[in-house]
Amino acid sequence: MSRSDPQPGDRILLEGMRFHGYTGVMDFEKRDGQDFLVDLSLEFHTLQACETDRLEDTVHYGFVFETVRQVVEESRFDLIERLAGEIAVCVLAAYPSVHVVDVTVRKPQAPVQGRFDAMGVRIRRERGSA
Numbered sequence: 001m002s003r004s005d006p007q008p009g010d011r012i013l014l015e016g017m018r019f020h021g022y023t024g025v026m027d028f029e030k031r032d033g034q035d036f037l038v039d040l041s042l043e044f045h046t047l048q049a050c051e052t053d054r055l056e057d058t059v060h061y062g063f064v065f066e067t068v069r070q071v072v073e074e075s076r077f078d079l080i081e082r083l084a085g086e087i088a089v090c091v092l093a094a095y096p097s098v099h100v101v102d103v104t105v106r107k108p109q110a111p112v113q114g115r116f117d118a119m120g121v122r123i124r125r126e127r128g129s130a
Helices: 027-032 061-074 080-094
Strands: 010-021 034-044 100-107 119-126
Touching (some): 010 061, 034 061, 034 080, 061 080, 080 100, 080 119
């Protein structure tokens, strides 16, 4: 499936995952950390579990959650762009049936003056593309 394909594949959504991490440019972000909100959309050619109703024919949400938790809480990057990219790489490596992953990382306490809900980045990575 290419980006221009108008028919999306089957998807599993993990939304509003909250983790405490240390990604940021400012010294206090590196020292104290902050909360990050992460959303994933995992795209498949076809989810076999729709027909079989068997856990082994899908991706275990809890395992994916743990993969993302480890990346966010154990990594230290300057930019959330890099954090999102690392999440995508790890998810694609750990779950071979995932064809495409969309990752959104948001910082509700981003060090920006003004009123906002969050600052963030959204990326999309496809298996086999560089």
